[in-house]
Amino acid sequence: MTDYGHDLHFGTFITPTNADPQVPVRLAQVTEDAGLDLVTFQDHPYQPSFLDTWTLLSWVAARTERVTVAGNVLNLPLRPPAVLARAVASLDLLSGGRAALGLGAGGFWDPIVAMGGTRRTPGESVEALDEALDVIRGIWDSGERRALRVEGRYHQVVGAKRGPEPAHDVPVWLGAYKPRMLRLVAAKADGWLPSLGYMKDGDLARGNAVIDEAAEEAGRHPAEIRRLLNVNGALAPSWRGFLQGPVEQWVEELSGLALQDGIGTLVLATDDPQLIQTFGEEIAPAVRELVTRERAAAGTAPAATRRGERAIALRRPGIDYAGIPASLAPTAVEPGDRAYDAVRHNYLRSGAPGLVLRPRDAAQVADAVRFARSQDVPLGVRSGGHGISGRSTNDGGIVVDLGALDQIEVVDEATRRVRLGAGATWGRVAEALAPRGWAISSGDYGGVGVGGLATAGGVGFLGRAYGLTIDHVVAAEVVTADGRVVRASSDENPDLFWGLRGAGGNLGVVTWLEIEAMELGNVVFSQMTLDATDVAGLLERWGHVVESAPRELTSFLILSPGRRGRLADGSDDQGPVAQLMTVFAGDDTDAAVEQLELLAAAGPLLGHQAYLLPYSGVVQAGDKQHRGGGDPAVRSGLVEHLGTATARAFEKLALSREAYFLQIRATGGAGNDVEEGATAYAHRHQNFLLSAMASDQSRLDAAWEATMAPHVDGLYLSFDTDTRPERLVDAFPEPTLTRLRQVKRAWDPDNVFRANFPVPPAA
Structure with missing residues (x-):
């Protein structure tokens, strides 16, 4: 037989x-x-x-x-x-x-x-x-x-x-x-x-x-x-x-x-x-x-639990492969499996986990958490795998991949409440909501996973009109550190609900969220290129226009420092360039054009294209399989205004060439209407999020501390790879941090979920 x-x-x-x-x-x-x-x-x-x-x-x-x-x-x-x-x-x-x-x-x-x-x-x-x-x-x-x-x-x-x-x-x-x-x-x-x-x-x-x-x-x-x-x-x-x-x-x-x-x-x-x-x-x-x-x-x-000698030889220490729960074994991926390369990395960061578990429902997520906490290796949780910080993969540990939890369903037409699986991507969400004339602000890329963004913050292209993604989360299903499946809302486990909105990765594994969408038809999407020779001046002018604009306008700026080298005449091979990606949340093209003309005046205009299209055309669906690469170091900071001193500091950082990618995202607007203590994300007075990406963490840290540190007020944890303990108060300013540590003690006293900017439980 x-x-x-x-x-x-x-x-x-x-x-x-x-x-x-x-x-x-x-x-x-x-x-x-x-x-x-x-x-x-x-x-x-x-x-x-x-x-x-x-x-x-x-x-x-x-x-x-x-x-x-x-x-x-x-x-x-x-x-x-x-x-x-x-x-x-x-x-x-x-x-x-x-x-x-x-x-x-x-x-x-x-x-x-x-x-x-x-x-x-x-x-x-x-x-x-x-x-x-x-x-x-x-x-x-x-x-x-x-x-x-x-x-x-x-x-x-x-x-x-x-x-x-x-x-x-x-x-x-x-x-x-x-x-x-x-x-x-x-x-x-x-x-x-x-x-x-x-x-x-x-x-x-x-x-x-x-x-x-x-x-x-x-x-x-x-x-x-x-x-x-x-x-x-x-x-x-x-x-x-x-x-x-x-x-x-x-x-x-x-x-x-x-x-x-x-x-x-x-x-x-x-x-x-x-x-x-x-x-x-x-x-x-x-x-x-x-x-x-x-x-x-x-x-x-x-x-699925049987492996040949070739695969067994690649197993990593600290993981009881024979003890993988039966519910997860058929879809589990080990280093010896052909599917391994498709699940080991995230968008920008290479990974080599010892085991990737792929649950299909909350009960299997609970099995995964109970198993993972009994192993002597790191634990990562992945919704879409797009996180710049790279915390959804690791080396030699366990990754719980939520990609199969990708449902998108309408819960209540009247309130526009939708239930989104943590593994769904925002591009697919936008596609599903567009026929109803609904939208949820959700970053700037359709391949981002629902779970990661909707528990960290959610600074998106509709942010000044809609607010942060977390501001419209009304309920969530969570697998806790001890393997329970609970519901969190303003009425059920309200302390957990508070913490999930800004520090969700530290408190449990969210399997789905219910979010109230906004009514939105077509939007105006603009892509503009400006000469940024006068970096500081351009930033000041752009920042002033954004702050003064109607809330329908949200603009992101990417600053390219330019290439090294000189031409024969002594001029730069390529000077600094600013690329603006801007959304006007509405189909009033006259009002949009008026604001875009003001943005174009921030610096010499090199090129401009604008489109009237659904929001789903802005955040198009992206690939859920990632190949890593780059392994970037990232620093971020929030500021209230792009004043002269701040703009000059960012200019100095850009021209130092210690960072190869620099970005400023407009935030504020509706997001600042929320009280600072309403969610674990407490940064409710700032209007801009600045970030820089480099190849070397220590060199970036030194450059950032020398230029930006005196000017920034807080950080956005999804855009920061400097997780030194003293940075924790930048992510969660007091009294938020004290409250968050108490919530952590109640829901994860053993600090099982410690990969996402570690928050120590209160003593």
Whole structure:
């Protein structure tokens, strides 16, 4: 008996007939409606009575919402691997991670040759498939900066640009029967996909044995390779043969394939919609129930917890990998896993955590917190991974990635209250709210996660009109340090609710927040470039215009110090330049133009573009997968006004070239209408947030202290990597800090959540 412990998946294998091209599409929709996981189509490009399988897969992905789509299996000799790789990645991105790649070496050579393919021997076709896998994986690996080169005998790629990266770790399944192909499955694929009708008695066991031995030789655990199987059959009142009988017989025989032959994915070959419905609604749930019961009795370990020697060697000390909760093990990512590079980093900071846990609900978040606090390693919590400070990843620790908690739902139309999962991104939120004419101020980039920004502050493009994001949070669900799931609002756990709005990362893991949106149609978005030769003068003039402007206007300024070096005539190669990004929160273009003209007068105008568009066009959806890089040092400070002394100090910092990126964000406005003690974010009189980014923390600290420290009043913790204890009062001025330490003592006395600008609990 062989049971690898894979979660059971069920799907269909549909004929892509073109007699009525909508029939296979409808069968795919029946598959989804029946609750099945997967819909596949055979691929015979030389068959004129069939639809092109890849075109059909794309169409079906657009007409469904949940099921994974795959070829069963795609004909490699007629589909160049580099182009196929881009096609699969594109479909995966467009479908939200619902593509899988079933691939075959080719078998019907006469029609393949007739279509322009090259005839190959069985050995040559296996070698060509081996090379193709290197090409496909290489194209998907967009994190590798070098151009892709695969100089194979049958497939050559010489300097191809990599990408796009799929939305998720696309599994590759190979259709295989002979030993050499089975060994290739073990070495490079994620799954084995044969058809039972082509196999003799004992072939499943023999195939598993070959794969298992080859996997161990390659340093992989046999359970890393999913076993899929195409089956066919018919319902009948009584037994007439294998899978020829009543539902109860199907359940028993399919369960046997899972428990005795290690099959984790059962794919039914049929074009009968009634059989598909019965398979999904009656047979699959019963098989899952029976297999779960038998596995519990046998103590079968889930496949996700089994790692080969190659992966085990990369595990980090201080983590009990065998103790990972069962609820989290199937989606956990370790350094030896192929998905690791996609989850280890954040937007600007490289990471090398020992374990990434990916919970799907609050209960699993609680499991993650309880497990993490029992380990002797750092803990990071990630919502979107965009945080400049980089606290959502670490080296050798545990990261709890909330990306799957990405729901966006309206709770109350009248008050415009929406519930947002902590792992949702603000670009997606803006897209969802735009049709209603609603918006939430949310930073300046759509890839930012909801949880991080909506618990730290939220200085955004709508900030002067709307206020900080935290000012409109009305409730939250929180997993506490001891693993409880609680609700926080002005009526429930009000002290925790107070602390979450400004210091949420220090008090628990927020799983969702309810936020009241503002009514907002189109906005005017302006991108302006000004000559900043007179840095201080420009800053003063720009700051004065912003403070004097109606609250609808919020402007951010990015200062580029210019490049080093001189031209032959002794002039600078490139002088300082200021880039303004400005939003006027409304569609009154006359009023917007009047204010933009005042901004343009702050310095010599080099270029200007302005648009009337929805707010969702300003904060467009961004990538949730990050590759790190840069590992910047950052300092920040808040000021009430950009007066002469402050502007000259910032000019001095810019011209020192100790920072390669400098920014000023307008804040204030509606955010300053809130009382200082109303939230843990207490900076309610300042109008500007200044920040500088550099490569070296000590040099930036020295430059900042010499120039900006005498002029700033507080800091914005998401934009600061100097976490010395004496900086704590800059982030949380008294009496806020004293109150926050008391809240910390009540909710996290053991300081479990200490990665986010550590706040010591009160004694």
